Amino acid sequence: MSKLTHLDADGRASMVDVTDKDTTFREAVVRGRVRMQPETLKLIIEGGHKKGDVLTVARIAGIQAAKRTHELIPLCHPLMLTGIKVELTPNEADSCVDIEARCKVSGQTGVEMEALTAASVAGLTIYDMCKAVDRGMTIDAIHLVEKKGGKSGHWQLGED
Amino acid sequence: MSKLTHLDADGRASMVDVTDKDTTFREAVVRGRVRMQPETLKLIIEGGHKKGDVLTVARIAGIQAAKRTHELIPLCHPLMLTGIKVELTPNEADSCVDIEARCKVSGQTGVEMEALTAASVAGLTIYDMCKAVDRGMTIDAIHLVEKKGGKSGHWQLGED
Amino acid sequence: MSKLTHLDADGRASMVDVTDKDTTFREAVVRGRVRMQPETLKLIIEGGHKKGDVLTVARIAGIQAAKRTHELIPLCHPLMLTGIKVELTPNEADSCVDIEARCKVSGQTGVEMEALTAASVAGLTIYDMCKAVDRGMTIDAIHLVEKKGGKSGHWQLGED
Amino acid sequence: MSKLTHLDADGRASMVDVTDKDTTFREAVVRGRVRMQPETLKLIIEGGHKKGDVLTVARIAGIQAAKRTHELIPLCHPLMLTGIKVELTPNEADSCVDIEARCKVSGQTGVEMEALTAASVAGLTIYDMCKAVDRGMTIDAIHLVEKKGGKSGHWQLGED
Amino acid sequence: MSKLTHLDADGRASMVDVTDKDTTFREAVVRGRVRMQPETLKLIIEGGHKKGDVLTVARIAGIQAAKRTHELIPLCHPLMLTGIKVELTPNEADSCVDIEARCKVSGQTGVEMEALTAASVAGLTIYDMCKAVDRGMTIDAIHLVEKKGGKSGHWQLGED
Amino acid sequence: MSKLTHLDADGRASMVDVTDKDTTFREAVVRGRVRMQPETLKLIIEGGHKKGDVLTVARIAGIQAAKRTHELIPLCHPLMLTGIKVELTPNEADSCVDIEARCKVSGQTGVEMEALTAASVAGLTIYDMCKAVDRGMTIDAIHLVEKKGGKSGHWQLGED
Numbered sequence: 001m002s003k004l005t006h007l008d009a010d011g012r013a014s015m016v017d018v019t020d021k022d023t024t025f026r027e028a029v030v031r032g033r034v035r036m037q038p039e040t041l042k043l044i045i046e047g048g049h050k051k052g053d054v055l056t057v058a059r060i061a062g063i064q065a066a067k068r069t070h071e072l073i074p075l076c077h078p079l080m081l082t083g084i085k086v087e088l089t090p091n092e093a094d095s096c097v098d099i100e101a102r103c104k105v106s107g108q109t110g111v112e113m114e115a116l117t118a119a120s121v122a123g124l125t126i127y128d129m130c131k132a133v134d135r136g137m138t139i140d141a142i143h144l145v146e147k148k149g150g151k152s153g154h155w156q157l158g159e160d
Numbered sequence: 161m162s163k164l165t166h167l168d169a170d171g172r173a174s175m176v177d178v179t180d181k182d183t184t185f186r187e188a189v190v191r192g193r194v195r196m197q198p199e200t201l202k203l204i205i206e207g208g209h210k211k212g213d214v215l216t217v218a219r220i221a222g223i224q225a226a227k228r229t230h231e232l233i234p235l236c237h238p239l240m241l242t243g244i245k246v247e248l249t250p251n252e253a254d255s256c257v258d259i260e261a262r263c264k265v266s267g268q269t270g271v272e273m274e275a276l277t278a279a280s281v282a283g284l285t286i287y288d289m290c291k292a293v294d295r296g297m298t299i300d301a302i303h304l305v306e307k308k309g310g311k312s313g314h315w316q317l318g319e320d
Numbered sequence: 321m322s323k324l325t326h327l328d329a330d331g332r333a334s335m336v337d338v339t340d341k342d343t344t345f346r347e348a349v350v351r352g353r354v355r356m357q358p359e360t361l362k363l364i365i366e367g368g369h370k371k372g373d374v375l376t377v378a379r380i381a382g383i384q385a386a387k388r389t390h391e392l393i394p395l396c397h398p399l400m401l402t403g404i405k406v407e408l409t410p411n412e413a414d415s416c417v418d419i420e421a422r423c424k425v426s427g428q429t430g431v432e433m434e435a436l437t438a439a440s441v442a443g444l445t446i447y448d449m450c451k452a453v454d455r456g457m458t459i460d461a462i463h464l465v466e467k468k469g470g471k472s473g474h475w476q477l478g479e480d
Numbered sequence: 481m482s483k484l485t486h487l488d489a490d491g492r493a494s495m496v497d498v499t500d501k502d503t504t505f506r507e508a509v510v511r512g513r514v515r516m517q518p519e520t521l522k523l524i525i526e527g528g529h530k531k532g533d534v535l536t537v538a539r540i541a542g543i544q545a546a547k548r549t550h551e552l553i554p555l556c557h558p559l560m561l562t563g564i565k566v567e568l569t570p571n572e573a574d575s576c577v578d579i580e581a582r583c584k585v586s587g588q589t590g591v592e593m594e595a596l597t598a599a600s601v602a603g604l605t606i607y608d609m610c611k612a613v614d615r616g617m618t619i620d621a622i623h624l625v626e627k628k629g630g631k632s633g634h635w636q637l638g639e640d
Numbered sequence: 641m642s643k644l645t646h647l648d649a650d651g652r653a654s655m656v657d658v659t660d661k662d663t664t665f666r667e668a669v670v671r672g673r674v675r676m677q678p679e680t681l682k683l684i685i686e687g688g689h690k691k692g693d694v695l696t697v698a699r700i701a702g703i704q705a706a707k708r709t710h711e712l713i714p715l716c717h718p719l720m721l722t723g724i725k726v727e728l729t730p731n732e733a734d735s736c737v738d739i740e741a742r743c744k745v746s747g748q749t750g751v752e753m754e755a756l757t758a759a760s761v762a763g764l765t766i767y768d769m770c771k772a773v774d775r776g777m778t779i780d781a782i783h784l785v786e787k788k789g790g791k792s793g794h795w796q797l798g799e800d
Numbered sequence: 801m802s803k804l805t806h807l808d809a810d811g812r813a814s815m816v817d818v819t820d821k822d823t824t825f826r827e828a829v830v831r832g833r834v835r836m837q838p839e840t841l842k843l844i845i846e847g848g849h850k851k852g853d854v855l856t857v858a859r860i861a862g863i864q865a866a867k868r869t870h871e872l873i874p875l876c877h878p879l880m881l882t883g884i885k886v887e888l889t890p891n892e893a894d895s896c897v898d899i900e901a902r903c904k905v906s907g908q909t910g911v912e913m914e915a916l917t918a919a920s921v922a923g924l925t926i927y928d929m930c931k932a933v934d935r936g937m938t939i940d941a942i943h944l945v946e947k948k949g950g951k952s953g954h955w956q957l958g959e960d
Contacts, residue, residue, distance in 0.1 A: 004203055004214065005292040013213040013289070013376060015383055017403035019345070019424045025819070032299070043164055053173040054164065056696050056813060060874045061234050063815055064704075067870055067878055068232075070387055072281050073288045074221050074380045078387055078400050080878050082908060083817035104819045108402060112295075113288050120280045120299065121232050128233045128273050129173070132165040135272075135304055135315060139192075139280065142299040155295060173696060175703055177723035179665070179744045185499070216376050216493060220554045223495055224384075227550055227558055230707055234700045238707055238720050240558050242588060243497035264499045268722060324523055324534065325612040333533040333609070333856060335863055337883035339825070339904045352619070363484055373493040374484065381554050390867055392548075392601050393608045394541050394860045398867055398880050428882060432615075433608050440600045440619065441552050448553045448593050449493070452485040455592075455624055455635060459512070459600065462619040475615060505659070536653060536856050540714045543655055544864075547710055547718055560718050562748060563657035584659045644843055644854065645932040653853040653929070672939070683804055693813040694804065701874050708872075712921050713928045714861050752935075753928050760920045760939065761872050768873045768913050769813070772805040775912075775955060779832070779920065779942040784935055795935060 006075050015075045021108040026149035028103055030115035032142035033096040034126045040134040044097065044126075045090045054129045055088045055097070062086035062122030066103055069117045077109050084114070086122050096140075099123055112144050166235050175235045181268040186309035188263055190275035192302035193256040194286045200294040204257065204286075205250050214289045215248045215257070222246035222282030226263055229277040237269050244274070246282050256300075259283055272304050326395050335395045341428040346469035348423050350435035352462035353416040354443045360454040364417065364446075365410050374449045375408045375417070382406035382442030386423055389437045397429050404434070406442050416460075419443055432464050486555050495555045501588040506629035508583055510595035512622035513576040514606045520614040524577065524606075525570050534609045535568045535577070542566035542602030546583055549597040557589050564594070566602050576620075579603055592624050646715050655715045661748040666789035668743050670755035672782035673736040674766045680774040684737065684766075685730050694769045695728045695737070702726035702762030706743055709757045717749050724754070726762050736780075739763055752784050806875050815875045821908040826949035828903055830915035832942035833896040834926045840934040844897065844926075845890050854929045855888045855897070862886035862922030866903055869917040877909050884914070886922050896940075899923055912944050 008014045044054045066084045070076040083104035091098045101118035103111040123139040130137060147155040168174045204214045226244045230236040243264035251258045261278035263271040283299040290297060307315040328334045364374045383404045390398040403424035411418045421438035423431040443459040450457065467475040488494045524534045546564045550556040563584035571578045581598035583591040603619040610617065627635040648654045684694045706724045710716040723744035731738045741758035743751040763779040770777060787795040808814045844854045866884045870876040883904035891898045901918035903911040923939040930937065947955040 003293065004207065004290055006217075006289040007207060007213055011207055011213060013217045013380060015404045017405070017424065019402040019426065021402075047164065047167060047171055053167055053171060053696060056693055057166075057173045057234055057700055060697055060700055060813060061232065064871070064874055065232055071384070072221065072225055072228075072232075073285050074217055074384055076288060077402065078398075078878075080400065080880065080907075082819040082821075082877065084815045085817070104817065106819070107400075112291065113284065116284055116287060116299070120284060123302075124273065124276055124280060125233050127276060128236060129166040130164055131272065133163065135307065136317065137303070139276070139302040140300055142283075143297070144295055147295065157296065173700060175724045177725070177744065179722040179746070181722075213376055216373060217380055220377055220380055220493060224551070224554055231704070234704055237722065238558075238718075240560065240587075240720065242499040242501075242557065244495045245497070264497065266499070267720075323613065324527065324610055326537075326609040327527060327533055331527055331533060333537045333860060335884045337885070337904065339882040339906070341882075367484065367487060367491055373487055373491060377486075377493045377554055381552065385552055388552075391864070392541065392545055392552075393605050394537055394864050396608060397882065398878075400880065427880075432611065433604065436604055436607060436619070440604060443622075444593065444596055444600060445553050447596060448556060449486040450484055451592065453483070455627065456637065457623070459596070459622040460620055462603075463617070464615055467615065477616065533856055536853060537860055540653060540857055540860055544711070544714055558718075560720065560747075562659040562661075562717065564655045565657070584657065586659070643933065644847065644930055646857075646929040647847060647853055651847055651853060653857045687804065687807060687811055693807055693811060697806075697813045697874055701872065705872055712861065712865055712868075712872075713925050714857055715925075716928060752931065753924065756924055756927060756939070760924060763942075764913065764916055764920060765873050767916060768876060769806040770804055771912065773803065775944055775947065776957065777943070779916070780940055782923075782939040783937070787935065797936065 018077060018108040023106060023108055024149045026105050026107055026111050028110060028112040028115040029146040030101045030119045031145050032099045032119045032123060033140050034123045034137055035096045035140050036137045037134045038095050040130050041090055041095055058122045058125040059086045059088055061125040062101060062118040065121035066114045066118035069114045072117060073113050076113050079105050079107050081105050081114060084118060086118050097126055110147060110150050112147055116142060178237060178268040183266060183268055184309045186265050186267055186271050188270060188272040188275040189306040190261045190279045191305050192259045192279045192283060193300050194283045194297055195256045195300055196297045197294050198255050200290050201250055201255055218282045218285040219246045219248055221285040222261060222278040225281035226274045226278035229274045232277060233273050236273050239265050239267050241265050241274060244278060246278050257286055270310050272307055276302060338397060338428040343426060343428055344469045346425050346427055346431050348430060348432040348435040349466040350421045350439045351465050352419045352439045352443060353460050354446045354457055355416045355460050356457045357454050358415050360450050361410055361415055378442045378445040379406045379408055381445040382421060382438040385441035386434045386438035389434045392437060393433050396433050399425050399427050401425050401434060404438060406438050417446055430467060430470050432467055436462060498557060498588040503586060503588055504629045506585050506587060506591050508590060508592040508595040509626040510581045510599045511625050512579045512599045512603060513620050514603045514617055515576045515620050516617040517614050518575050520610050521570055521575055538602045538605040539566045539568055541605040542581060542598040545601035546594045546598035549594045552597060553593050556593050559585050559587050561585050561594060564598060566598050577606055590627060590630050592627055596622060658717060658748040663746060663748055664789045666745050666747055666751050668750060668752040668755040669786040670741045670759045671785050672739045672759045672763060673780050674763045674777055675736045675780050676777045677774050678735045680770050681730055681735055698762045698765040699726045699728055701765040702741060702758040705761035706754045706758035709754045712757060713753050716753050719745050719747050721745050721754060724758060726758050737766055750787060750790050752787055756782060818877060818908040823906060823908055824949045826905050826907055826911050828910060828912040828915040829946040830901045830919045831945050832899045832919045832923060833940050834923045834937055835896045835940050836937040837934045838895050840930050841890055841895055858922045858925040859886045859888055861925040862901060862918040865921035866914045866918035869914045872917060873913050876913050879905050879907050881905050881914060884918060886918050897926055910947060910950050912947055916942060
């Protein structure tokens with residue numbers, strides 16, 4: 001039967017022991033979005049045409065956060081990420097910024113938490129930089145879309 | 161005209177100078193949720209009847225993350241939070257865990273980023289602890305619901 | 321003659337260069353305890369029957385601290401721990417909480433500092449959560465009990 | 481009746497809300513020791529006659545750890561420490577290094593956790609630097625000896 | 641006679657106790673530069689005309705580093721900076737990027753270390769982003785140019 | 801044509817993906833200096849004859865900073881350094897302290913940023929400890945002098 005791997009036999013939180021897992025290539029892709037007023041998005045895009053600073057700062061913040069995932073998420077293992085990519089795309093049709101974060105590692109445990117953390121912190125940073133004009137922004141639909149490597153192999157959203 | 165306060169006159173990202181702002185009591189409340197399969201929620205609740213560890217770990221992670229907001233969000237100021245509260249409530253009707261984070265400070269700048277960070281990291285931690293049984297969980301609708309203090313006074317969602 | 325490996329030939333503090341050491345499986349086990357008033361222990365145990373929060377929070381804090389050992393201990397190397405386990409057992413006979421921390425890695429240097437740090441911070445967290453009712457608690461007898469791997473092989477307390 | 485302030489009415493771990501506490505001068509003094517073989521202590525002392533590096537590095541590590549207490553201890557508040565002092569004294573009679581840590585702040589919450597953390601990490605660092613010659617060292621008797629400020633006023637060990 | 645304030649009467653490193661110092665407004669301005677090949681500077685400037693990313697990332701890194709000064713510099717006090725500004729100006733005449741960092745706080749100790757750290761890390765980040773084309777870059781002349789507040793009042797370079 | 805590897809095809813800052821790079825032995829050596837008044841250097845040297853604390857603290861700070869390079873420099877990869885060495889040599893002829901930092905790793909990316917960070921933070925710490933007597937000190941000429949390993953092989957300053 002399926003169970004929560006972070007709880008031991010007595011139901012106590014514990015770190016999964018990955019000592020005996022194989023070191024394989026791992027990759028995870030996460031998507032999400034920050035919903036906002038059309039005027040807010042316009043300010044970001046216009047800034048973007050000139051300097052792109054809101055999205056640059058948010059992208060950098062997401063990359064940096066991925067590296068600190070094991071400090072933020074109590075039962076995550078430290079990992080030596082070999083690649084972190086955060087893409088932020090203004091989406092005028094849905095009045096949001098689309099977030100995509102991708103992490104890679106050769107390691108004993110998956111990198112979905114790293115990609116989820118990168119996407120979340122990129123979204124939080126967009127909120128921070130635009131909050132003076134739009135308090136009602138929402139960080140939405142942060143979810144895993146693809147995962148490679150490890151015992152479970154290749155997983156894509158919608159396949160389960 | 162409204163503008164993005166984190167970009168200076170030349171459109172470059174910068175930290176807002178709050179040196180001359182008054183020190184006042186500030187509070188922010190943020191809500192969000194982690195959507196999941198009903199079976200996943202059931203495992204959390206059953207664990208909860210015994211030890212409640214998933215929610216306890218996530219609550220602790222959220223509290224700790226709030227204290228590190230200024231490290232994660234590049235242009236946030238360091239703050240001496242006097243209160244951080246994270247509530248996580250299983251919601252069977254909507255098959256999710258409801259998140260509420262509340263931060264307080266006596267300071268020169270608001271604490272909405274701290275509450276947003278607490279809520280997001282609490283959600284990420286729930287994902288981490290349950291991902292072995294449910295990869296499709298989604299962190300959703302992280303948004304500010306109330307804000308007190310500072311020049312803008314009392315703000316509540318829906319009032320704008 | 322035996323010497324302090326963290327001091328170089330001139331007696332200056334330095335990090336041991338482990339570049340040429342073999343990568344082997346390493347494990348360390350540390351024990352210690354937090355002594356307290358019987359009433360304090362009773363409060364922890366009773367809480368434990370309901371939610372176990374003091375010990376859960378302390379266990380999480382110990383696990384997280386192990387991951388940050390190289391930041392806290394100036395001459396420790398960064399390590400990619402594959403397993404961290406912290407067990408906290410109320411001991412009514414001795415009016416204390418017994419601490420056991422176990423760390424694992426496949427690496428070029430031992431993990432005793434990581435296990436010692438986990439045990440110490442778990443103990444400090446117990447102190448923090450109970451200090452309102454018992455200021456006189458003592459963190460006691462934090463010591464290595466077993467060590468595997470590396471050039472020195474298997475070591476157990478009492479064998480020297 | 482006395483209770484654990486870090487557990488709320490439902491027994492869930494939470495941060496104590498200090499928003500309404502007065503800002504007063506606070507001070508805490510903690511003592512402890514690292515027990516070791518007489519030969520180990522001799523190496524430290526001899527090093528000390530030349531450069532004192534073991535004790536200097538441990539003192540620095542303790543000071544730095546005090547500043548990060550709120551990151552290590554999950555429910556501690558961030559604090560702006562105005563003074564941190566760590567004294568390490570070789571004690572040949574008891575074959576140990578005596579540790580004393582003292583922290584000061586003007587704030588809304590006490591600094592005993594900061595002093596306890598400083599003392600513990602100083603002890604761990606002594607262990608780290610001497611472990612190549614003495615694996616059996618023990619970090620012992622880390623305890624609060626004095627506390628000033630706040631609602632509880634002046635407290636000294638033995639007075640309760 | 642002048643003396644090193646971070647060494648106590650016995651010559652041991654210690655944190656200056658600022659408990660009794662007045663809380664006053666403090667400001668510090670630091671300058672420095674990263675010298676490089678003219679072709680390297682040209683790449684930065686051309687990038688700058690489009691997106692300015694090298695300088696944006698370096699500016700963000702400098703701001704973030706200022707907030708972590710007390711973690712990096714062992715005897716620095718934690719501070720609640722109210723303003724951090726990092727300006728990076730391409731200087732074709734001298735084939736370098738000029739760095740200026742300015743920090744502000746209302747506190748009991750000066751902010752020159754925060755401004756020095758911001759300037760240094762901004763310079764290191766420029767090096768990182770351009771090192772693939774120019775390994776010989778030099779971070780040069782990081783120095784304090786102005787300091788306000790505290791017992792020593794207003795100081796400007798060249799006045800001593 | 802040479803290009804800035806940290807900017808992608810669209811000129812956006814990104815982390816270089818090193819997933820497919822070989823794991824090889826890497827080493828980097830960096831030099832720099834802190835210029836100061838002859839009297840300041842004399843105080844350091846005299847302290848050094850007794851306890852050497854300024855240089856010991858600075859050396860420790862440099863070693864610790866190297867381990868945190870990936871947190872400070874936004875697009876740096878996390879690395880498991882196997883050796884960090886910081887040498888600080890008083891230089892009376894030039895009225896400065898000469899800094900040399902050397903880092904080693906077996907990894908997929910070079911360690912020059914780690915050595916540059918170690919040297920810079922060692923220099924900043926010297927400034928901090930002596931600033932009470934000499935505000936005009938300058939951190940100067942932080943530069944790479946040698947680099948081994950990776951695709952580019954052995955590089956020495958002056959060879960390009």
